[in-house]
Amino acid sequence: MPETGLFDRTLLRQRRTRAARLGPATFLIDQVATELVERLSVVTRRFAIGADIGSPTPAVQRALRASGQVDTLIGVVGDPDGGDSGPMIRGDEEALPFKEAALDLVVSALCLQFVNDLPGTLMQIRRALKPDGLFLAALLGERSLTELRQAFAVAETEIEGGLSPRVAPFADVRTLGTLLQRAGFALPVVDLQTLTVRYDSAFALMQDLRRMGATNVLTERRRTPLRRATLMRVGEFYAARFADHDRRVRATFDVVWLTGWAPHPSQQQPVRPGSARARLADALGTTEISTGEGAPGGRR
Numbered sequence: 579m580p581e582t583g584l585f586d587r588t589l590l591r592q593r594r595t596r597a598a599r600l601g602p603a604t605f606l607i608d609q610v611a612t613e614l615v616e617r618l619s620v621v622t623r624r625f626a627i628g629a630d631i632g633s634p635t636p637a638v639q640r641a642l643r644a645s646g647q648v649d650t651l652i653g654v655v656g657d658p659d660g661g662d663s664g665p666m667i668r669g670d671e672e673a674l675p676f677k678e679a680a681l682d683l684v685v686s687a688l689c690l691q692f693v694n695d696l697p698g699t700l701m702q703i704r705r706a707l708k709p710d711g712l713f714l715a716a717l718l719g720e721r722s723l724t725e726l727r728q729a730f731a732v733a734e735t736e737i738e739g740g741l742s743p744r745v746a747p748f749a750d751v752r753t754l755g756t757l758l759q760r761a762g763f764a765l766p767v768v769d770l771q772t773l774t775v776r777y778d779s780a781f782a783l784m785q786d787l788r789r790m791g792a793t794n795v796l797t798e799r800r801r802t803p804l805r806r807a808t809l810m811r812v813g814e815f816y817a818a819r820f821a822d823h824d825r826r827v828r829a830t831f832d833v834v835w836l837t838g839w840a841p842h843p844s845q846q847q848p849v850r851p852g853s854a855r856a857r858l859a860d861a862l863g864t865t866e867i868s869t870g871e872g873a874p875g876g877r878r
Contacts (some may be wrong), residue, residue: 583694585746586797587670590692591656594634594791603789604635606773610687610716610833611637613771615645617835618685618714625712628683629654631690631703632671634791638687639664648683671699676706679840683707686715688833691748692795700761710842713763719770719832720750725820726812726829729780733811742800754834763838764845771833776826780816783829 597603611633628648630638632655639653643664653666654674669675671686671693684703693699703713727745734741749757751768758766777783787793820827839845 584797585692585694586795586799587672587692587694590791590795593788593793593795594656597634597789597791600789602635602791603786604637606775606790606831607633607635607637607688609773611641613833614638614685614687614714614716615641615647617837618642618647619645621647621712624649625683626650627681628652628685629676629681629706631674631684631686631715632656633685633687633689638685642685674699674702674706676702678705679708679711681706681708682711684711684713684715686717688716688718690715691717691746696749697757697760700757700763704761704763704838704840707840709840710844711840713836713838713840715836716833717754717836718746718748719754719834720748721772721830721832722748724830725816725827726780726783728819729812729816732815733808737805737808737811743796743798744794746796748832749834751834754836758836758838761838762841764841765837765839767835767837769835771835773831773833775829775831776822777829778826780813780827783827 625648627650628642629652630642633639633653636653639651642648642651651664653664654669654671655666656668656670667675671689672695684707690696690699707713723745730744731741734744751770755766755768758768775783777786784793816827817825822828
């Protein structure tokens with residue numbers, strides 16, 4: 579059955595399998611796994627049962643098990659060989675295999691940017707969490723690989739007379755914050771971490787992306803082979819535009835962190851409008867001026 583969403587997820591699984599066979603490039607997922615455990619350590623509680631949803635290597639599962647903060651961690655993987663030695667379930671991020679209120683913790687690293695129905699996945703995660711359960715995830719943000727995107731745009735325009743989809747349109751911070759709220763998470767927080775990685779050339783970057791299983795999986799990608807002339811122009815433009823003084827080139831990875839809690843009565847609640855017992859003007863020692871109807875200069 580042909581893929582109909584933005585991403586060809588069958589191809590994504592194939593690319594990740596190939597990456598594992600080639601010897602994966604894991605520096606990015608390893609760094610994210612370390613950061614995830616550090617962020618979780620700020621939460622002063624143990625989690626009885628958690629799930630790692632779709633992280634492309636066992637790095638997150640290993641780091642969490644070593645931290646001792648989760649009693650039982652289940653890996654949800656597309657390939658049974660893609661998890662750690664602990665409990666695993668073969669599943670898909672778009673159809674999670676958990677009943678309602680089954681988990682105390684859900685984590686995910688560098689996976690959810692390739693989900694076709696991200697709002698639906700977030701809602702499934704929210705339902706799978708017990709009240710006061712925690713969701714913590716990292717995914718690639720909108721400026722990731724912006725240099726490569728620009729290089730391909732210039733090269734294809736010059737050599738082939740038009741653009742084709744090459745780099746995924748990753749979501750921005752504001753949109754992701756809105757999606758967390760729509761999914762029903764309490765106390766949602768979204769923050770951005772920008773990483774700059776340097777390479778000998780654009781071709782070295784593309785080789786790393788291949789070994790991450792993160793090459794083009796867009797459903798609307800061009801099916802014909804990339805012309806050699808176009809590829810050479812990509813490398814040329816990249817080197818001219820994004821090289822440092824030592825001639826090594828930069829690649830940007832925006833890592834967006836999502837944090838949210840399943841609602842619970844014990845959590846902080848927003849103050850009800852109109853419930854304040856003190857006037858701001860009194861606290862500031864100034865005079866209050868109404869901006870409502872009839873105020874000086876107000877509309878009538």
